[in-house]
Structure formats: C-alpha cells, structure tokens
Amino acid sequence: MKDQIAKYTSKLVSDRSAMPERIAIAAQDDVLLTAGADDLAALAGAILSKLNSLALVVARPSLPFAEFLIGRASADESCILPQDTETRTFLHDIPFLRREELAADPSAQIARLLGSRKGVIVEGVGIVAVGAITVEQAYINYSSVFHSTFVKYLQDLLAEGFRLPGEQESFDSFRNEWLRPLSAEGLEFREELSGHRDDILNEIERVGRYTVERGLVDSFFGNISVQAGGVIYISQTAASLDELAGCIDPVPTGNTSTTGITASSELLAHRKIFEETGATVILHGHPKFAVIMSMLCETSGCTITDCWKDCPHVRTLGGTPVVAGEIGAGGLAKRVPPVIGRTGSAIVYGHGVFTIGEGFRDAFAAMVDVENFCRSEFFRRLDFPAPIS
Secondary structure (H helix, E strand, C coil), X not given: CHHHHHHHHHHHHHCCCEEEEEEEEEEECCCEEEEECHHHHHHHHHHHCCCCCCEEEEEEECCCHHHHHHHHCCCCCCEECCCCXXXXXXXXXXXXXXXXXXXXXXXXXXXXXXXXXXXXXXXXXXXXXXXXXXXXXXXXXXXXXXXXXXXXXXXXXXXXXXXXXXXXXXXXXXXXXXXCCCCCCCCCCCCCCCCCHHHHHHHHHHHHHHHHHCCCCCCCCCEEEEEECCEEEEEECCCCCCCCCCCEEEEECCCCCXXXXXXXXXXXXXXXXXXXXXXXXXXXXXXXXXXXXXXXXXCCCCCCCCHHHHCCCCEEECCEEEECCCCCCCXXXXXXXXXXXXXXXXXXXXXXXXXXXXXXXXXXXHHHHHHHHHHHHHHHHHHCCCCCC
C-alpha cells in the first residue's frame, strides 16, 4: 500500500495537477496509512475514517480554477455543474464547501458529501477525492475533478470574462508559465507497423505513454488501437494508457468472438472507423482545449437541450469536424466514422478527439494539431471577444 501511495503521489506531481508540497494520501490497510503534507494528511485520515472506502486524496490543485469557480458562484449554489463528458459520466456534479461554511472539524462535512460523490472542492484546502477500493481510483477521481474544473472555468471565462480580484493575474501566470508548448518533437514512432503481435503491442504501449506524457488525456482516460491481420488490438476499458502492458485485447474484426468483453468501451466506434476509413491505427484522447472549444456553439434559436448527444449537426474547428454522440455503444459509433476519414481527425462534443492514420506518427501529430488549433482559437476569442449584438 505504501508503494501505491508513493506511485500516485508521483503521478499527481508529474501530471502537474497538484502542488507538490500540498499533497496527501490516506489509505486503509491493516492500519490507516497517511502520507504527505502533515495538515492535509491528518485531514485525509480523519475523513477516510468516516467512510467505507479504501483511499483518499487531498491536494491543492496547481491551478486556482476550482476556487475561482466557487468565487464566481452565487450565494445559493453549493455545487459546480460542468458539461463535459467526464462530469456527466463519472462525477454528475462537483459539490463544494466555502471557507465560512467549514466547522471546527470539517472532516465530517466532507465525508458526508463524499458519501454520494467521488470528489469535492473545499475552499482553502483543495480537491478531496475518494477511492472505493484502490488508491488508483482516488487518483482518477482527483484527476477528473481537476480536468472538469479546468474545462468549466475556461469555458465560463470565454462567456463572462474576468470577475474576481486577482483573477486575471493568476490566469496570465497560467497562460505564460503553466502551459507548455505542445508538439510531437522528440518522439519515436515505427514508420511501418509489421503484422507481428509483439511489435504491435510494443508500439501501442509506447504511444499510450506518449499520450499521457504530453498531456493529451486527463489522468489516463482515452483509448488506442491497431488493426492488423483481421484483428483489432485495443486497450482495455479503464486501462492506464501509460501502463498498457498486459492490458491490450486482440479482438477479431468481424466481432465473431467474446474476447472483446474487457476491451475499451469504444470498441464499436473503433471497429466502425476501421471499416469506413481503412485506417491502420486509432488514437483517442481528451485534450482540454479541444473539449472546451467543442462545447462553444454559436447557433441561435436552437431548441436542442442535450447538445452532447442529440445535436445532429456537424460543425468544424480548424477544418476538423465536431459531432455529438454518447460514449460507449451509443452515438459515437454512428457519428464519428462517417466524418473522420475526411480530415483524419474528429472532435466529440465535450468529450475529446479521435485521430487515425497508417501509423501512429500521423495519428499523434493530428491530435497535437487539433489541440494546438483549439488552444490558439481559445486565446484569440478571449483576447478579442465578439461584441454582444
């Protein structure tokens, strides 16, 4: 258990979602284990002792966006409602506690909220996330809250501008210091994929790590596949893209076997994309600016309310088609395959990016290009907002 605590503490640092000196993890082994910043570790232990769960992360995010969302909320609001797929699918909403609402011992308040949610925001403390049966789950839930609040804050910023004291200065620091240039430089790819199983698995594992290292997923959500010799090699559902050894399923392209039972929930979408495009590889990630910009629709007079699943229109961002559709066996398998062959990439409303290629060099570069365009377009719109008519 101590190894797991150390592993996921390191991940929080390496993915830059938490301040290194303000991380604590508690886990229930034979005894309660805590590690990290003393005050946060004590809080984590106190909260976990009140829950029927195995692990808890308490950490201060590396960006102040979650607290800005609290500061921008009205007095009668007690939760944040992001519209990205991450929140809809896993979090539902993100409860928060303001400083003035905290009791002398806030552990009971936080534990009560975590009884029905996977993560909460505590003003002045940070994000608190629970793992029912593993430390990994607590890390994933922390990462999901970080991702969703990142997306929600930047989305609100485009709509409403800066509203709080010090907000613009903090955002400028994020823009100029936290953000890093995104590219595929320095990465190695096989120019041609042989039909050998081991070569394919090794390349999938390597590109999965690249996708995490370059920040094209949150925590590790996403999926990756190769079609070769009548078989689709695809990452398993809930598999960490930077730890894919032993977590890649070979599934017959003709769906004649049940071996895909543990495969990614997007298997059907991958199969349909291969059928319609003839591509060799598919890469799917959740780059943040693409998620943000996918939800920016300027259609007036539209009566659709569940845009993420019901919108029938195909929009474009920098030439890349944007479609709606439910994840899993839902609308993605119907909406993405018909459009992705035109440009080699497609964006799904509030969800992420699919790219294809003859090899992963093309697919990875396409994802980088999509995210870089969306990043540039976000800042263009923020710097030069359209006048309100």
